[in-house]
Amino acid sequence: MAKSKNAQTSQAAAKRKLSEKQLHDMLYTMMLIRRFEEKALDLYSLGKVHGTMHLSIGQEATAVGASGALTQQDYLLNTHRGHGHCLAWGSQADLMMAEFMGKETGYCRGRGGSMHIANVDANNLGANGIVAGGLPISVGVGLSIRARNTEQVVMVVFGDGASNEGAFHESINMASIWNLPVIFLCENNQYAMSMPVEKSMNIDRISDRAAAYGIEGVTVDGNDVEAVYEAVHNARQRAVAGKGPTLIECNTYRYMGHSKSDRQAYRTRDEVKTWMDKDPIERLAGNLGMSKDDKDSLFKKAEAEIEKAVEFAEASPEPDVADIMEGVYA
Amino acid sequence: MPSANGTREITYVEAVREALTQSMQADERVFLIGEDIGVYGGAFGVSAGMHAQFGGERVIDTPISEAAIVGACVGAALTGMRPVGEIQFMDFITLGMEQLVLQAAKVRFMFGGKATVPMVLRTPGGSGTGAAAQHSESLETWFTHVPGLKVVMPSSPYDAKGLLMAAIQDENPVIFVEHKLLYKVSGPVPEEPYTIPLGEPNIVREGKHLTVVATSIMVQRAKQAAEELAKEGVEIEIVDPRTLNPFDDALMIQSVVKTGKALVVHEAVKTSGYGAELVSRIVESEAFDYLEAPVRRLAGLDIPIPYNRNLEYHAVPQVENIVAEARKLVRGDY
Numbered sequence: 001m002a003k004s005k006n007a008q009t010s011q012a013a014a015k016r017k018l019s020e021k022q023l024h025d026m027l028y029t030m031m032l033i034r035r036f037e038e039k040a041l042d043l044y045s046l047g048k049v050h051g052t053m054h055l056s057i058g059q060e061a062t063a064v065g066a067s068g069a070l071t072q073q074d075y076l077l078n079t080h081r082g083h084g085h086c087l088a089w090g091s092q093a094d095l096m097m098a099e100f101m102g103k104e105t106g107y108c109r110g111r112g113g114s115m116h117i118a119n120v121d122a123n124n125l126g127a128n129g130i131v132a133g134g135l136p137i138s139v140g141v142g143l144s145i146r147a148r149n150t151e152q153v154v155m156v157v158f159g160d161g162a163s164n165e166g167a168f169h170e171s172i173n174m175a176s177i178w179n180l181p182v183i184f185l186c187e188n189n190q191y192a193m194s195m196p197v198e199k200s201m202n203i204d205r206i207s208d209r210a211a212a213y214g215i216e217g218v219t220v221d222g223n224d225v226e227a228v229y230e231a232v233h234n235a236r237q238r239a240v241a242g243k244g245p246t247l248i249e250c251n252t253y254r255y256m257g258h259s260k261s262d263r264q265a266y267r268t269r270d271e272v273k274t275w276m277d278k279d280p281i282e283r284l285a286g287n288l289g290m291s292k293d294d295k296d297s298l299f300k301k302a303e304a305e306i307e308k309a310v311e312f313a314e315a316s317p318e319p320d321v322a323d324i325m326e327g328v329y330a
Numbered sequence: 331m332p333s334a335n336g337t338r339e340i341t342y343v344e345a346v347r348e349a350l351t352q353s354m355q356a357d358e359r360v361f362l363i364g365e366d367i368g369v370y371g372g373a374f375g376v377s378a379g380m381h382a383q384f385g386g387e388r389v390i391d392t393p394i395s396e397a398a399i400v401g402a403c404v405g406a407a408l409t410g411m412r413p414v415g416e417i418q419f420m421d422f423i424t425l426g427m428e429q430l431v432l433q434a435a436k437v438r439f440m441f442g443g444k445a446t447v448p449m450v451l452r453t454p455g456g457s458g459t460g461a462a463a464q465h466s467e468s469l470e471t472w473f474t475h476v477p478g479l480k481v482v483m484p485s486s487p488y489d490a491k492g493l494l495m496a497a498i499q500d501e502n503p504v505i506f507v508e509h510k511l512l513y514k515v516s517g518p519v520p521e522e523p524y525t526i527p528l529g530e531p532n533i534v535r536e537g538k539h540l541t542v543v544a545t546s547i548m549v550q551r552a553k554q555a556a557e558e559l560a561k562e563g564v565e566i567e568i569v570d571p572r573t574l575n576p577f578d579d580a581l582m583i584q585s586v587v588k589t590g591k592a593l594v595v596h597e598a599v600k601t602s603g604y605g606a607e608l609v610s611r612i613v614e615s616e617a618f619d620y621l622e623a624p625v626r627r628l629a630g631l632d633i634p635i636p637y638n639r640n641l642e643y644h645a646v647p648q649v650e651n652i653v654a655e656a657r658k659l660v661r662g663d664y
């Protein structure tokens with residue numbers, strides 16, 4: 001499901017529960033994300049893409065719940081593990097796939113790749129290759145929103161590991177003292193590459209860090225799309241009401257390795273299995289009382305959309321080397 | 331098979347690991363600190379197995395906090411330890427710049443020479459892996475511009491081991507720039523510990539028609555270019571500074587006096603790159619009187635590294651570019 005049409009519908013939606021139709025659309029987006037990333041992995045294995053990529057398989061509910069609670073006027077600052085948020089924001093799978101394959105038709109004309117997909121026209125200010133790189137920028141977007149006096153908010157997405165960078169602390173403090181409309185969305189997938197959260201900080205909840213800066217902090221089950229939706233919705237309402245930023249921690253888990261070169265020596269198969277048993281897609285499908293056939297056919301629809309995206313990307317031209325110097329300066 | 335003196339073929343990554351291991355065995359003060367260097371073995375596998383061998387007290391995994399990694403090295407070095415920090419990609423050194431440039435490089439001088447900061451910061455630079463603009467930087471010249479820092483850039487497994495052991499024994503902060511594409515390159519390396527003095531260049535290949543001064547991966551590409559050119563009867567001499575700062579330029583200048591022509595090659599972008607320093611050193615020296623052609627630079631284009639494979643390839647000098655440029659210089663096309 002893409003973002004709601006405007007702030008009003010989004011606010012109204014939170015008063016009532018999400019409708020079955022909305023949840024059904026959300027489930028479809030989660031499936032689309034999963035199939036996109038599985039396909040990305042295939043293409044990489046076939047040697048059709050180079051570089052590396054960071055898959056968010058297992059974390060789909062966080063992306064879809066969060067974007068679902070925002071409007072088309074809001075801003076997104078995304079992470080390196082950003083395919084899911086990008087699709088949840090309503091981006092086109094074909095233009096993303098073309099970017100992923102380095103094609104001229106891609107969102108960034110093949111210059112950015114998996115780690116840097118942006119869609120500036122849709123206020124998606126891009127994924128970021130630098131851990132915590134989006135946080136200071138979110139402060140500036142917040143200032144800009146206030147200066148322009150609009151009803152927008154900015155959501156910046158980052159990982160548990162990012163919350164150990166100085167940029168996290170500096171940015172939240174600034175957003176707090178200036179009461180900016182920023183939603184700090186921390187995807188706690190329990191690891192920063194090989195570093196488990198327990199070893200990288202002496203607190204139980206990352207959201208506890210909010211208290212140090214005098215802002216609201218909440219922790220939610222990141223595999224529960226409705227819980228994420230609700231938390232982001234509330235944060236948005238607070239932000240537009242001038243009540244300042246919120247730090248939301250979504251507990252979730254990545255099923256795949258950190259990137260393409262990860263042997264995963266730092267965790268056990270059992271641990272991965274435990275989380276797979278809490279799969280966000282299975283869970284939502286279960287809540288919706290879907291039969292296996294219904295589920296399969298929805299997955300099939302997602303697969304078809306991804307297949308079309310790949311066809312588009314493969315048929316697209318490579319960037320022309322003659323244009324290599326373009327785009328450095330405005 | 332090891333030869334009589336214990337020299338065998340190992341890769342660059344193995345050479346770096348061997349230098350770290352032998353330095354830690356020889357000196358208890360040496361320890362490693364960085365992101366994912368423990369059980370994971372480092373993003374490029376440099377410290378694979380070292381956590382098991384030396385334990386978590388000497389192979390320290392950190393949170394993602396580059397400023398504090400660099401600062402921790404400074405503090406430990408100031409108080410009697412010999413830290414070797416790893417910055418996972420050279421790009422992320424930008425987050426540790428203050429501690430490196432304003433602390434590590436300056437405290438000795440500011441304290442009237444009464445403090446020493448014997449630390450090494452290792453980091454892989456360079457493009458060619460499809461990692462795009464924020465994971466492919468070549469920033470070495472930022473550091474050569476800071477008095478108090480030494481900057482080392484090994485181009486072979488042999489140099490990597492000897493220079494790293496020397497860097498760890500050095501009393502100053504040293505930035506040790508590895509290259510991602512060199513990690514898998516093999517070459518002869520003695521088993522026993524040895525050092526290569528920081529500051530000494532290496533004549534990688536002798537030749538009489540043209541001096542090519544190259545750094546890091548470009549030394550490997552220049553060697554390949556030399557083979558092509560030799561088929562045409564063109565013999566290039568390849569000089570590798572190995573240490574960018576301090577750099578004893580005497581060998582390079584002698585070489586240019588001999589050949590009368592010079593081409594400087596590096597991967598970092600051309601504008602204000604290390605090549606500007608090398609060219610200046612040549613034209614400021616007695617070699618000026620022997621020059622038969624303009625001194626030329628071949629360097630990365632003045633753009634961030636693009637993601638697309640083809641664009642990425644064309645963003646930095648390749649073997650064929652070195653061949654073409656050398657040919658022109660030797661033929662007098664400039």
Ligand SMILES: Cc1ncc(C[n+]2csc(CCOP(=O)(O)OP(=O)(O)O)c2C)c(N)n1
Pocket residue numbers: 054079080081129130131132158159160161162163187189191192193258365394396418422425
């Ligand atoms: C400043 C910086 N340091 C290190 C890295 C290398 N790196 C990329 S992702 C990552 C782990 C990030 O962990 P987390 O913030 O928890 O996000 P996750 O990958 O788990 O989604 C690391 C160390 C980087 N890209 N930028």
Ligand SMILES: [Mg+2]
Pocket residue numbers: 159160161187188189190191192193
């Ligand atoms: Mg994480």
